[in-house]
Amino acid sequence: MKINDQFFMKLAIDEAWKYQFLTYPNPAVGCVVVKGDSEILSIEAHKEAGMPHAEVNALKEAYLKYHPNDLLKMKKTSHEIHDYLIKNHNGFFNDCKIYVTLEPCNHEGKTPACANLLKELKPKKVIIAHEDMNNIARGGAETLKGENIDVNIGCMKKEAYELLYPFLKWNSGTFIFYKMAQTLNGCIDGAISANQAKAYVHTLRDKIDLLLIGGNTVRTDKPTLDARFIAGRAPNVMIYSKNKVFDSNIPLFKIPNRKVIVSDDLFKLLDYKFVMVEGTYNLLDTLKDRLDYILLIVNPKIRKGVNALNDLDINFEIVHENYIGEEKLLFLKRK
Amino acid sequence: MKINDQFFMKLAIDEAWKYQFLTYPNPAVGCVVVKGDSEILSIEAHKEAGMPHAEVNALKEAYLKYHPNDLLKMKKTSHEIHDYLIKNHNGFFNDCKIYVTLEPCNHEGKTPACANLLKELKPKKVIIAHEDMNNIARGGAETLKGENIDVNIGCMKKEAYELLYPFLKWNSGTFIFYKMAQTLNGCIDGAISANQAKAYVHTLRDKIDLLLIGGNTVRTDKPTLDARFIAGRAPNVMIYSKNKVFDSNIPLFKIPNRKVIVSDDLFKLLDYKFVMVEGTYNLLDTLKDRLDYILLIVNPKIRKGVNALNDLDINFEIVHENYIGEEKLLFLKRK
Structure with missing residues (x-):
């Protein structure tokens, strides 16, 4: 295997994907710091809006790799880390390459x-996978070039674009993804996911602007649709239903500070930037041309059961995948 | 992400998996060479029986990273590389850590x-994931310790065991895997795989001792079951069938130097070390307690079609996965 720019950028991209969606409204970004030709000092990502950017996390960890007991360890906020590194770097990064996905x-x-x-840190080279297209934040490469720092743009650009894609949609309109869980052979009924996957879904609910769910699922499953597994915020809910009458004892209606819309007008989704769809497989057919991603959780078992998707024809690209415990998480983008 | 022994060993393990099955009858092994604390010099694997071991490939690439135009570049066989490195290493590896999966x-x-x-090369440390349990080849760690080389055994042992598992079965009996292809939603009918996946299957056929296939599939599909996409060796075939009568014009019978057995005695499989099962889903049920792996090729599309597995209940662990082009390759081990 070649140890080259692509190798290091791939590490940055994979690290960033671990926090895909969780950085909303910010983009998922990864950064790797390499000293000399191939001494790998840090692989970090932006983890949540308001927390340090990927570069800041990576520069901090890289510096600590050589200075493990340095005061920098105690610096947590972006401002603190920026200030400390600018004052104390002492040329440490001058022989470093910085790989950053954005x-x-x-x-x-x-x-x-x-x-x-x-x-200020003057690394030897900054390798950027994808340029920033945001009118406010752009221009970083020019700033660096103005200081005679060697800048390279475009390494693994396609992969970095896929990483950036949800952010681009958040900025220009609405990003809609459909969360589903199945066994290897496509069975969707019964209990599919383990607790770790359930907690992940609650983490997503805590981040999204709106959760869309079908009326029949609400009537049948009587769900709560909150984020209790992670003690998070319950999302606002839109119930897709022509029939507006629901039993008000269904738990989802009892959550304080939650807005519930009952509507059969899917145009309302465009009032939100980040929408998750759960639970109702007929909605997959209705929404399939508007859907950006399917987030598919696959439990590695073969089971007797109902396979509800056999009437659809949709092509996907697997843009990324992770594990949640023993289950697979696939980020599928409609082709 | 922590840059530690586990990080480097994972790189070695992942590299080795790229050649899983293709090293038969040898184990799949990966090796990473790190200079100093974290300067990554090479990530290599054993690729095919008769070719250099993972360590030899990794040591060669590591040396070439610092000496890119060295004569070593021209050395291809294990003997040549061994001899050359022993004569010319000049202490190059004395500050290196060698991560090897076996x-x-x-x-x-x-x-x-x-x-x-x-x-002879006297690296600073050799980190071994899994000990060699083969009576002939074992004892490498003791040899190194005898020379006062620091040796650590057991880093990512579980993952290394999974990597080694097919080899352990080859050595102690029979390793049987079932190759299947499906869409995301579990449809198995019609043309599923792209050409790249088909070529991979032919690469496997070139390696195995026996291909098992069901009689009905032979009668219906009239397959050739050779390895023509890679100009490889056509495997011997066992047709699982009570009815011994087949049309001798079916292409698989026309391949020269191939043995074809027609039998309904699955005990015959135990005469072989490395068996692939293709095509017949009723065989999955018959064999499910004897099966080591399912090798599942997943095409990322949802399709209308037949889902033939909905009558089975089997639990798996995903022991590894790769891509073949845009398709996923899952190595599923029966739990």
Whole structure:
């Protein structure tokens, strides 16, 4: 296997995918710091909006790799880490290559600009997979080039685009994904997922703007649709139903501070940026041309049961995959 | 993400899996060479029986990383690489850590002993995931310790055991895997796989001792069951059938130098070490308690069609996965 720019960028991309969706409304971004030709110092990602950007996490861990007991260890916020590194780097990064999946941000927002930090640290080279197309944050590469830092753009751009895709949709409209769980052979009935996968779904519910669910599922399953497994925020819910009458004792209606819409107008989805669809397989057919992703959780077993999808024809690309415990998580993008 | 022994060993294990089954009758083994604490010099694997072991490939690539135009580049056989490195290493590996998924072999077989090569190169440390349990080849760790090389055994042992498992079965009896292809939703009828996956299946047919197929599939599909996509060897075939009468014009009977057995005695499988089962889903039920792996090729599409597995209940562990082009390859081990 070749140890080259693609190898290091792939590590950055894979690390970023671990936090895909969880960084909303920010993009998922990964960063790898390499000293000299191939001494790998850190592989980090942006983990949640408001927390340090991928570059800041990676630069901090890289510095700590050589200075394990340094005061930097105690610095947690972006501002603290920026300030500390600018004062104390002492040329540490001058022989380093920085691999980052998205062009470093160029403007001071909730956190200081990464391009500015890198400019001060003067690494040997910054390798960027995908340029920033956001009018406010863009221009990081130019800032670095202006300081005579070697900048390369486009390494694994296609893979970085897929990583960035949900963010691009959040910025330009609505990103809709359908969460489903099945066995290897496509059975969808009965209890499919283990607790770890359930907790992950609750983590997603805590992040989204709206949860769309079908009326029949609500009537049959009487769900709560909250994020209790992670003590998170219960999302607003839209129930897709022509018949507007529901038993108000169904738990989902009892959650405080939650908005519930009952409607059969799917155009309402476009009022939201980040929508998850759960549970109702007839909705998959209705929504299939509007859907960005299917997030498929696969339990590795073969089971007798109902296979409800055999009437559909949809082509996907597997843009990424992770494990949740022993189950597979596939990010499927409609082709 | 932590850059530690587990991180480097995982790279070695993943590289080895790329050649799983293709090294038969040898084990799939991976090796990573790291200079100093985390300067990654090479990630290599054993690729085919008779070719250099993983350690030899990794040591060669590591040396070439620092000496890109060295004569070593021209050395291809194990003997040549061993001899050249022993004469010319000049202490290059003294500050290196060698991560290897299986204890380095300790005996001179088709290739010279890896333990002997490492002993001469005197790396700082050798990290071994799984000990060699083969009576002939074992003892490599002791050889290294005898030279005061720091040896650590057991890093990611569980993952290394899974990697080694087919080899352990080849050595102690019969390894049987069932190759199947399906869409995401479990449809198995019609053309499923792309050409790249078909070529992979032919690569497997070139390696196995026996291909088992059901009589009905032979009668219906009239297959050739050779390895023409890779100009490989056509495997011997056992047709599982009570009815021994077949149309001799079916292409599989026309392949020269191939043995074809027609039998309903599955005990005959135990005369072979490496058996692949193809095509007949009723055989999955018959064989399910004898099966080591299912090798599942998943095409990422949802399709209308037949789901033939809905009458089975089997639990699996996903022991590894790769891509073949846009399709997924899952190595499923029966739990």
